[in-house]
Amino acid sequence: MSESTTITADANIATLINVFTVTPDRQRELVDLLVRATEEVMRHLPGFISANIHASIDGTRVVNYAQWQSADAFQAMLDNPTAKEHMGKAGALAEQVDPHLHTVESVHHR
Template identity: 45%
Template sequence: MTTRTTTISVTTGTDQVTLVNVFTVAPEHQNALVEALEEATRSIFTKVPGFISANLHVSLDGTRVVNYAQWANEASYAAALQHPEVRKHVKHAAGFAQAYDPVLVQVHSVHHADTAGS
């Protein structure tokens, strides 16, 4: 597992897009899926133009993996999907999942805890 302080910037009104992909997995395959996603991110995505960051979240019951990946814009994400290495990774990762649901989104609003009274 990679331990880093986050560099995520969540801002409205930009061209930046986020891929939110929820994978459904058998609990015994959760770690294998995470390892495949981490390896692909390190070796492939970090070198693709327009890639900003990726964060993996695992459900406590072992049945979900959420990939939260930021891209400079929709065109960069679409171009990445045309790379043979990326396509190979997508197929490999999908093999661990029972289902997956990728959606490309933009930030609509940002909210923080009210700490004025603290």
């Protein structure tokens, strides 16, 4: 967990941005579950690059920003029984789950 995520516009990777809508009393539980799922399962799967879990200050959102080597690697994760189990638990904690794969189109720095 000491490495940084690299975001570049010319990288040919699949970026998952998954927004979970939660009640504030469930936010910490969902964050902990996603951290555990990433450490125990996701980071060991072929094609995994990185994951970053964000919690909104108002307590109503959790965002998983994850990078996969390809859309196929991401799909293989979705088909993995252990990953499916974790994602089912995450979905049960959320009021809404909105996952989408993206490409990076532009990066800006100061």
